[in-house]
Amino acid sequence: MAMATKLRKVTIASLLMAVSVVLFFQNCSAVKINAPASNSRTPGEVAELSLNTKKTLQILGRLSVKSAYDHPLVSKMEELVKEDKLFDAALLATETDAFVNIVVRDFAAKMSNREQSATAPLNDMITTIVGIARDDLDAREMLSGDFFYYAPDAPGVTKKTIDNHVVRTHAHYDELEREQTNLAKHLTQSRQMVIGSSGSAMELTDAAGVLTSRAFMMAHAVAGTNRRIVEYAFSQFLCSPIEEWADTSIPDGYVGRDITRMPNDLYKSKCVGCHAPMDALRPAFAFVDFAYTNTSGFTEYQKRYTSENLDAKTVAAVPADEQLVPTKFRRGQQVFAEGFIVQDSKWENFTSDQFGWRTPRQGEGMKSFGRMLAHSRAFSTCMARRALHSVCYFPLEKKAPENLVDRLADDFESHGYKLRRLFAQAISQPECTEGL
Amino acid sequence: MKIAAHVLAVLFVGLPGCGFKQTQSVSLSSEKTPVFKVPSEETDPFRGKVGVVKQRQLFAGYKTCLKLEDESVSLRTKNAFQALRPQLSPEGLVKDFNSPMLTAAAQVAAEFCVDRLDFEASASEQFFFKGFQLVDGKVAQDGIKETGDALAVDESVRALAKSCWGQPAQPDEILIVRDQTLNSAVGKLMNRSTALYLCTVVLSAPKVFQY
Numbered sequence: 001m002a003m004a005t006k007l008r009k010v011t012i013a014s015l016l017m018a019v020s021v022v023l024f025f026q027n028c029s030a031v032k033i034n035a036p037a038s039n040s041r042t043p044g045e046v047a048e049l050s051l052n053t054k055k056t057l058q059i060l061g062r063l064s065v066k067s068a069y070d071h072p073l074v075s076k077m078e079e080l081v082k083e084d085k086l087f088d089a090a091l092l093a094t095e096t097d098a099f100v101n102i103v104v105r106d107f108a109a110k111m112s113n114r115e116q117s118a119t120a121p122l123n124d125m126i127t128t129i130v131g132i133a134r135d136d137l138d139a140r141e142m143l144s145g146d147f148f149y150y151a152p153d154a155p156g157v158t159k160k161t162i163d164n165h166v167v168r169t170h171a172h173y174d175e176l177e178r179e180q181t182n183l184a185k186h187l188t189q190s191r192q193m194v195i196g197s198s199g200s201a202m203e204l205t206d207a208a209g210v211l212t213s214r215a216f217m218m219a220h221a222v223a224g225t226n227r228r229i230v231e232y233a234f235s236q237f238l239c240s241p242i243e244e245w246a247d248t249s250i251p252d253g254y255v256g257r258d259i260t261r262m263p264n265d266l267y268k269s270k271c272v273g274c275h276a277p278m279d280a281l282r283p284a285f286a287f288v289d290f291a292y293t294n295t296s297g298f299t300e301y302q303k304r305y306t307s308e309n310l311d312a313k314t315v316a317a318v319p320a321d322e323q324l325v326p327t328k329f330r331r332g333q334q335v336f337a338e339g340f341i342v343q344d345s346k347w348e349n350f351t352s353d354q355f356g357w358r359t360p361r362q363g364e365g366m367k368s369f370g371r372m373l374a375h376s377r378a379f380s381t382c383m384a385r386r387a388l389h390s391v392c393y394f395p396l397e398k399k400a401p402e403n404l405v406d407r408l409a410d411d412f413e414s415h416g417y418k419l420r421r422l423f424a425q426a427i428s429q430p431e432c433t434e435g436l
Numbered sequence: 437m438k439i440a441a442h443v444l445a446v447l448f449v450g451l452p453g454c455g456f457k458q459t460q461s462v463s464l465s466s467e468k469t470p471v472f473k474v475p476s477e478e479t480d481p482f483r484g485k486v487g488v489v490k491q492r493q494l495f496a497g498y499k500t501c502l503k504l505e506d507e508s509v510s511l512r513t514k515n516a517f518q519a520l521r522p523q524l525s526p527e528g529l530v531k532d533f534n535s536p537m538l539t540a541a542a543q544v545a546a547e548f549c550v551d552r553l554d555f556e557a558s559a560s561e562q563f564f565f566k567g568f569q570l571v572d573g574k575v576a577q578d579g580i581k582e583t584g585d586a587l588a589v590d591e592s593v594r595a596l597a598k599s600c601w602g603q604p605a606q607p608d609e610i611l612i613v614r615d616q617t618l619n620s621a622v623g624k625l626m627n628r629s630t631a632l633y634l635c636t637v638v639l640s641a642p643k644v645f646q647y
Contacts, residue, residue, distance in 0.1 A: 048604070049604070061493075065496045065497045066500075066602050067500065067602065068600075098500075101496065155506070178515075393487075393529070
């Protein structure tokens with residue numbers, strides 16, 4: 001019986017597939033027409049859309065959602081399109097809920113996971129970027145703000161306590177996803193929280209925007225050595241994979257004990273290229289770890305690590321000046337004992353000027369690290385490239401024309417780093433809309 | 437099961453001849469409308485030149501075009517969307533436009549149509565389905581009448597297309613939907629099943645998925 005049901009399902013599925021494939025590419029004109037359709041039209045209905053209407057609908061479709069051609073917003077936008085004010089028309093489209101709910105959300109989702117997939121489930125990193133766009137905040141807050149966004153008052157949401165449903169688990173965002181919550185309507189800003197040394201939730205004093213979000217920490221601070229946080233911060237927010245900033249000429253004084261120096265030729269010609277710049281920045285995250293169990297996972301901040309906290313395999317006592325540094329930084333004593341020991345969160349930036357740094361190259365903690373990234377020229381060009389990818393489909397992996405990216409980045413910086421404006425500018429550039 | 441039957445019917449009826457033609461033209465539209473430009477080195481020749489609605493755009497688009505408020509979208513529809521989401525286009529690329537996507541989109545469309553029918557059944561005035569008996573259990577008294585009811589079907593198709601296609605329905609398109617609806621197994625009465633059928637047909641047409 002079960003077999004028969006299964007077979008039936010498979011047959012229907014195969015039939016659906018076959019039918020859609022076969023029929024899909026047939027020509028409309030092959031369908032026989034027996035009698036004319038009625039020609040009566042409702043008031044305001046047209047037989048054919050004008051080019052300006054089509055152009056307006058395409059802009060709206062890319063920045064928001066497909067709309068009826070007689071929608072009041074289309075009329076408003078079309079007036080501007082007629083006057084060749086594409087940017088102003090696009091800016092109107094960015095005021096719709098769908099712009100933040102869909103376009104910005106997908107833009108943010110791609111930065112929230114290693115695969116750069118827009119289908120990532122909703123999380124605190126995505127909602128925070130969506131919130132920044134909705135509230136028209138300075139986008140640099142993305143990497144240095146001390147807040148996050150959630151939606152405790154959204155309809156159908158029951159799991160809304162910050163401690164249990166946001167800090168320790170993902171339950172709140174799962175509910176928002178299930179309910180298809182209108183984020184534009186229901187997001188609320190709140191202070192970032194983590195689990196402190198006492199084991200309870202506390203405000204994060206060294207918050208760095210989405211870098212310290214639960215989602216980013218879960219993706220990059222779980223296990224490992226916290227180097228991945230640095231690598232992905234550059235990759236996601238400066239659009240620069242580590243291969244582009246590896247440099248074997250950088251002094252290796254910060255390279256950790258867990259990196260073997262043997263064979264020395266290989267170390268000097270290859271390993272040091274990535275580790276020298278990355279390990280010098282890694283101390284920014286010296287006091288965080290992501291604790292993960294089967295049922296929950298949370299960011300721990302300034303937990304005091306004593307020998308009692310360590311697993312049975314680790315027998316060495318934890319020095320007093322390393323007690324706030326997670327065990328993961330303490331690996332490799334037997335690999336190269338003379339390597340750098342992370343004892344505090346002071347970091348140094350040895351990467352080249354290709355990123356257009358504008359803030360001090362040294363700092364302490366996560367916020368100053370995030371601030372350095374956000375104030376760099378590379379952050380602006382990266383956001384421009386990501387916006388072009390979102391609405392003009394320029395591939396991220398291949399650079400969009402430099403002058404186009406620079407134009408957008410200049411405008412982004414000179415108008416307060418507003419995401420809405422950036423997207424509206426992107427879609428109204430000739431390189432994106434030529435031929436419309 | 438009822439919805440599955442509608443989806444199957446829609447794939448037979450709604451798709452013939454209304455698909456995008458794969459020609460050298462950069463436009464997926466049947467009209468010669470210039471569309472977005474793309475860097476020439478792209479490997480996907482369509483990438484950047486046309487847009488296919490993304491997963492969440494489909495959900496928001498159906499909700500908007502059927503004029504449903506947040507609270508009128510049922511949990512059943514939300515669950516169906518969540519379950520079918522992996523088959524829908526994540527990034528709006530033409531390569532995502534395939535049979536599994538169409539099947540999934542048709543199923544989501546049918547769920548949204550049910551929500552709209554529920555809404556209209558309890559509303560004081562019908563908007564998309566004027567002349568249809570939409571309350572379950574109430575039987576439409578007469579069969580389809582050649583003239584008046586056919587015009588009502590035309591009006592429904594026209595209204596749905598206007599709202600969901602982003603462009604007016606052409607006479608031949610209205611005829612396709614009308615004739616197939618009236619000639620289908622469910623289309624013998626001006627009732628809820630017929631309304632669901634034609635709604636799903638219109639919302640599964642390729643014009644819904646392109647911009």
